[in-house]
Amino acid sequence: MIRTLLITAASTLALASAAAQTLTITNAKVWTGTEAGTLDSAAIYVRDGEFISVIENGTAPRGGSPVIDADGAWVTPGIIAPFTRIGIVEVGAEDSTNDTRASGTAFSVALRASDGFNPSATTVPVTRIEGVTRIAVAPANGGSMIAGQGFIADTSGAPDSITQDRAFVYIDLGEGGAGLAGGSRPAAWAALRGAFADARGYPGRFMAHNEGDTLTRTDAQAFGRAVRGGQLILVNAHRASDIRQVIQLKAENANVNIAIVGADEGWIVADELADAGIPVIIDPFSNLPASFAQLGATSRNAERLIGAGVLTAFAHLGDNSHQARLVLQSAGNAVANGVSFDDAMAAITTAPAAIFELDTLGSVAPGSTADLVIWDGDPLEVMSAPQAVIIEGEVQSMESRQTKLRDRYLDLDESERPLAYKR
Amino acid sequence: MKRALMVSALAMVLAAGLTACGNGGSDGESKDDGDRVSINKNPFPSTYTPYPSDTVLLKDATVLDGIGGIIESGDVLLVDGDVAEVAEEIAAPDGATVIDASGKWVTPGIIDNHSHLGVYPSPSVSAHGDGNEISGAVTAEVWAEHGVWPQDPGFPRALQGGVTSMQILPGSANLFGGRGVTLKNVPARTMQGMKFPDAPYTLKMACGENPKRVYGYGGGRFPGGAPYSRMGNVAGYRMAWARAVEYKRKWEKYEAEGGTAPTRDLELDTLMGVLNGEILVHMHCYRADEMALIMDMSQEFGYKVSSFHHAVESYKIADKLADYGACSSMWADWWGFKMEAYDGVRENIPMVHNAGACAIVHSDSDIGIQRLNQEAAKALSDGRRAGIDISKADAWQWLSANPAKSLGVFEQTGSLEAGKDADVVMWSGDPFSVYSQAELVFVDGALMFDRNDPTSLPVMDFELGQPGEGDLK
Numbered sequence: 015m016i017r018t019l020l021i022t023a024a025s026t027l028a029l030a031s032a033a034a035q036t037l038t039i040t041n042a043k044v045w046t047g048t049e050a051g052t053l054d055s056a057a058i059y060v061r062d063g064e065f066i067s068v069i070e071n072g073t074a075p076r077g078g079s080p081v082i083d084a085d086g087a088w089v090t091p092g093i094i095a096p097f098t099r100i101g102i103v104e105v106g107a108e109d110s111t112n113d114t115r116a117s118g119t120a121f122s123v124a125l126r127a128s129d130g131f132n133p134s135a136t137t138v139p140v141t142r143i144e145g146v147t148r149i150a151v152a153p154a155n156g157g158s159m160i161a162g163q164g165f166i167a168d169t170s171g172a173p174d175s176i177t178q179d180r181a182f183v184y185i186d187l188g189e190g191g192a193g194l195a196g197g198s199r200p201a202a203w204a205a206l207r208g209a210f211a212d213a214r215g216y217p218g219r220f221m222a223h224n225e226g227d228t229l230t231r232t233d234a235q236a237f238g239r240a241v242r243g244g245q246l247i248l249v250n251a252h253r254a255s256d257i258r259q260v261i262q263l264k265a266e267n268a269n270v271n272i273a274i275v276g277a278d279e280g281w282i283v284a285d286e287l288a289d290a291g292i293p294v295i296i297d298p299f300s301n302l303p304a305s306f307a308q309l310g311a312t313s314r315n316a317e318r319l320i321g322a323g324v325l326t327a328f329a330h331l332g333d334n335s336h337q338a339r340l341v342l343q344s345a346g347n348a349v350a351n352g353v354s355f356d357d358a359m360a361a362i363t364t365a366p367a368a369i370f371e372l373d374t375l376g377s378v379a380p381g382s383t384a385d386l387v388i389w390d391g392d393p394l395e396v397m398s399a400p401q402a403v404i405i406e407g408e409v410q411s412m413e414s415r416q417t418k419l420r421d422r423y424l425d426l427d428e429s430e431r432p433l434a435y436k437r
Numbered sequence: 438m439k440r441a442l443m444v445s446a447l448a449m450v451l452a453a454g455l456t457a458c459g460n461g462g463s464d465g466e467s468k469d470d471g472d473r474v475s476i477n478k479n480p481f482p483s484t485y486t487p488y489p490s491d492t493v494l495l496k497d498a499t500v501l502d503g504i505g506g507i508i509e510s511g512d513v514l515l516v517d518g519d520v521a522e523v524a525e526e527i528a529a530p531d532g533a534t535v536i537d538a539s540g541k542w543v544t545p546g547i548i549d550n551h552s553h554l555g556v557y558p559s560p561s562v563s564a565h566g567d568g569n570e571i572s573g574a575v576t577a578e579v580w581a582e583h584g585v586w587p588q589d590p591g592f593p594r595a596l597q598g599g600v601t602s603m604q605i606l607p608g609s610a611n612l613f614g615g616r617g618v619t620l621k622n623v624p625a626r627t628m629q630g631m632k633f634p635d636a637p638y639t640l641k642m643a644c645g646e647n648p649k650r651v652y653g654y655g656g657g658r659f660p661g662g663a664p665y666s667r668m669g670n671v672a673g674y675r676m677a678w679a680r681a682v683e684y685k686r687k688w689e690k691y692e693a694e695g696g697t698a699p700t701r702d703l704e705l706d707t708l709m710g711v712l713n714g715e716i717l718v719h720m721h722c723y724r725a726d727e728m729a730l731i732m733d734m735s736q737e738f739g740y741k742v743s744s745f746h747h748a749v750e751s752y753k754i755a756d757k758l759a760d761y762g763a764c765s766s767m768w769a770d771w772w773g774f775k776m777e778a779y780d781g782v783r784e785n786i787p788m789v790h791n792a793g794a795c796a797i798v799h800s801d802s803d804i805g806i807q808r809l810n811q812e813a814a815k816a817l818s819d820g821r822r823a824g825i826d827i828s829k830a831d832a833w834q835w836l837s838a839n840p841a842k843s844l845g846v847f848e849q850t851g852s853l854e855a856g857k858d859a860d861v862v863m864w865s866g867d868p869f870s871v872y873s874q875a876e877l878v879f880v881d882g883a884l885m886f887d888r889n890d891p892t893s894l895p896v897m898d899f900e901l902g903q904p905g906e907g908d909l910k
Contacts, residue, residue: 347811
């Protein structure tokens, strides 16, 4: 049941410090995320952080380069959690540790979530050891319906772990955004149109005034790339009519790159979304009429969106800072509710990579970034866990603050010394 | 002399009249033969009766009996709403509906002992916030059942997750949040129509950050009021218990000696019920050190905590919890959303179990309640990786038997034993797999959900005429 991976010829430390690194994983059951599908027994060759090749029944190279014998275990690309707040909040209820939102700021689009990112946050290893190697981190809405700009990072915890800064602008066009815009959807849409005009008119319309219709000078400058199609706009919306508004926005601004987060009623407008080429990031758990914008929520949403050809990624939208790791459980539940295993895997690897245009991530393919996970069972099963997590070819630590707390308290014997001495 | 006799006769007539009213008179009290006033302890009685059921024989399933037993290929017979027999081979009685359950798993229905369905229903609009009487730090006088909206669309979602009973609790803002109520997960027009017959009342209490935040820091004032600190929390509990002890003494004196009946106090009625062992305490408490204080305090006043809820740090004092005999109602992996949840570990549930303490998987969530079997599976597998080897059969106690015990209904439900309520789930496969789903859900033997029959999922009034009408649309 519990396997111990055998890493031969080099220790993890040696791997981390070697200059030109190679790594081979043999006897792997690989879900590749490519047209090659799943290979029952393959060798994966990695050099300098990239996949070099994936060969069925391939063998370990000669010589002393490091090899992991997966012994038939599942291997998948590193999982991508496409909507999180990892690393920008340590303890949700403690404002001093919470950089997700700012209700008192004058700025909106110009807020960069990356300015608050702490690669050493406890959520980073907690998420990594469950198999998530890349995270999209979004700002939350504080004072404005336009929350700011999010980024993509890896979960290595390294100082340079941001993969792509300012990867997207996040805007709430649902009930929350309406409230922040003044109290109604019309107020939100008027503000959004104003923001588009401000950004397109920058810097000309700010010659005489510091303030635009919606945005400050700084925000208008920051929004410029998005309104010209150079940066993804991620829109939170659930209600079918709200989603149709977004489809209309896209129709009127064909160059704009939009994806929708939430989309509980996405299945109602699935064909329209597919025609418009608008992808979605949904939470397969969401099946309650939690608000009047989510009356149509159903656990069949994922199956129907994917069936209609909508590019669909899965996220755990509940506690998306500390529990973003549940994206795998979400994907498993989607399978139970009608999605194929391959589509569910794609929804947490290749689909988010496509949405964020991360061309070298999400699949095990020659030339791609060597993020991968070796599992101890079916990757989507709740009783499975990673045996090893590899980011850019480097074998990662499987330790977190949680595993250290566990190890301290597994034996409660204090007859010799207090447990506080144990670490 | 003559006058006194007349008064006495009048009292007798009144007493007779009150008795004729059934459950107490208009003042909520009644008088016994000795002219004593007594408190009606059940003014909102259950009207639930089991729905019609067939004699059902589930054949050749993997059966978890819920008390640690497993039959790899076994039969379960349901007769007249009860579990009649669980065995490797049962001959079908005449007229029985025989269901081929080969490849399926059969378990006791899941019991969630921490739910706010009905009191924080969907949609979560402002008008629906009936789960917490935040107006005071001590509101033992309020009852969750008076806030339960039976039309909550969360109930049928939980049913399709195999939940057959649940405890609805008030929220955790208050030191004493009020009484909880145990419900059968059967749709009804009224709360009483769901109420678990003869289940004891429970009392919700809360430790830690919530009460001091809501009252001490609340209302935009400084200080907002008591409690402002964990010291104030404990003082608040003890002051209330001290008053309850006095109230109980007054009633006992009155019952023994007569005289003027004590002035009725709904708050102290509840606390006295705890001191009398009639009402079970369920206490929201995250930190190990706080749970240790609460256990001492309960002994100071002579009651017992039935279960600590959330209990994110139970693994740190699992030995002490086992000695005391309290359950821990836990999530598999929630953590970090506030300081007292910062030390959460994924092995909490198996570590508590391994210490010989009572472990329960709870939800506190209208989403989590739909897949408590998966939460148990996560905890089980994480425990195994840490070297704690627990069988699936034993782990099912976390989902049915232990919560039933914590609610005082284990005599009626929570395991597949002859004579118990036929609260039973047939799963499409191993319920510790993410791919398995509840296929048939029986409550008291009545088939309340059949995944393969689209007409068998209840649709709440709120959903009728709305997009889709229910989940499995």
